[in-house]
Amino acid sequence: MHAMENEAQFKEVSGENSAPAIIVSNLVKSFGPQRVLDGISFEVRRGETLAILGRSGTGKSVTLRILVGLEPPDEGNASVLGVDMNGASAREIDDARKQMGFLFQHAALYDSLTVAENVAFPLVHHRRDLNAQQRTDRVHELLAEVGLEGHGKKMPSDISGGMQKRVGLARALALDPVVLLLDEPTAGLDPISSAEIDQLVMKLQKEYNLASIVVTHDMVSARTIATRIALMDEGKIVIEGSYEELQQSKERIVMEFLQRDLEQV
Numbered sequence: 001m002h003a004m005e006n007e008a009q010f011k012e013v014s015g016e017n018s019a020p021a022i023i024v025s026n027l028v029k030s031f032g033p034q035r036v037l038d039g040i041s042f043e044v045r046r047g048e049t050l051a052i053l054g055r056s057g058t059g060k061s062v063t064l065r066i067l068v069g070l071e072p073p074d075e076g077n078a079s080v081l082g083v084d085m086n087g088a089s090a091r092e093i094d095d096a097r098k099q100m101g102f103l104f105q106h107a108a109l110y111d112s113l114t115v116a117e118n119v120a121f122p123l124v125h126h127r128r129d130l131n132a133q134q135r136t137d138r139v140h141e142l143l144a145e146v147g148l149e150g151h152g153k154k155m156p157s158d159i160s161g162g163m164q165k166r167v168g169l170a171r172a173l174a175l176d177p178v179v180l181l182l183d184e185p186t187a188g189l190d191p192i193s194s195a196e197i198d199q200l201v202m203k204l205q206k207e208y209n210l211a212s213i214v215v216t217h218d219m220v221s222a223r224t225i226a227t228r229i230a231l232m233d234e235g236k237i238v239i240e241g242s243y244e245e246l247q248q249s250k251e252r253i254v255m256e257f258l259q260r261d262l263e264q265v
């Protein structure tokens with residue numbers, strides 16, 4: 001895409017009634033004989049959170065990797081802020097990535113860096129315009145946003161799993177993203193810490209007016225934070241809609257996930 005058109009698209013997605021910030025259309029992806037994605041399509045606008053639910057191994061993480069441009073699809077495409085994440089130039093993809101915050105399942109914090117240094121990391125690399133004081137101020141602001149004021153000097157190994165997720169969220173927001181991608185943000189947390197992370201995600205979602213995708217196994221979490229829920233099974237989206245719409249479904253897999261929700265409450 002031409003740079004000017006690209007800029008226009010960036011502006012367009014930031015307005016009200018805007019074009020979708022994320023457009024995924026007909027993604028197909030196989031690994032050897034295994035067809036992991038079999039025609040996945042969805043859109044997410046600013047102000048929306050799409051929860052992608054599904055059993056293990058249904059291709060949720062692969063979908064996110066394609067969206068970030070880390071994995072090419074066999075067919076279809078994924079565009080973020082008007083940039084085809086697997087077909088645009090490296091520079092355009094890089095520019096789009098700077099508008100995206102990620103909290104990936106196994107993307108741990110840097111163990112040898114303090115909490116504050118972890119949060120500062122994207123600023124050091126991508127905001128050369130900030131001087132040291134401005135960077136420190138921004139890190140304080142981000143730590144306050146996620147409820148971790150006063151914890152900046154701690155090492156990741158000295159804080160709880162829930163706090164580590166908060167640090168990851170602060171780091172994901174450092175560059176003021178438009179898009180936020182969260183892969184299992186509550187995995188491994190107890191129900192109280194999970195609920196706290198859900199509340200925090202909702203607060204940040206509102207403040208930053210994000211277009212968010214949250215991959216999760218957790219229907220309680222999906223129901224709390226998502227504007228829409230997409231349930232994936234065997235490489236397809238079986239259903240996409242509000243929690244109430246899912247409740248109307250007679251599909252077995254949908255009913256199974258809803259049943260699990262009831263068991264968790």
Ligand SMILES: Nc1ncnc2c1ncn2[C@@H]1O[C@H](COP(=O)(O)OP(=O)(O)OP(=O)(O)O)[C@@H](O)[C@H]1O
Nearest residue numbers: 031034036054055056057058059060061062063217
């Ligand atoms: N690089 C790869 N090479 C081969 N197979 C892969 C690769 N990446 C993913 N897969 C396979 O694709 C399938 C989907 O993986 P994916 O990680 O997207 O699942 P998921 O829905 O995110 O599951 P989970 O909830 O367990 O993370 C799995 O069977 C996985 O083994």
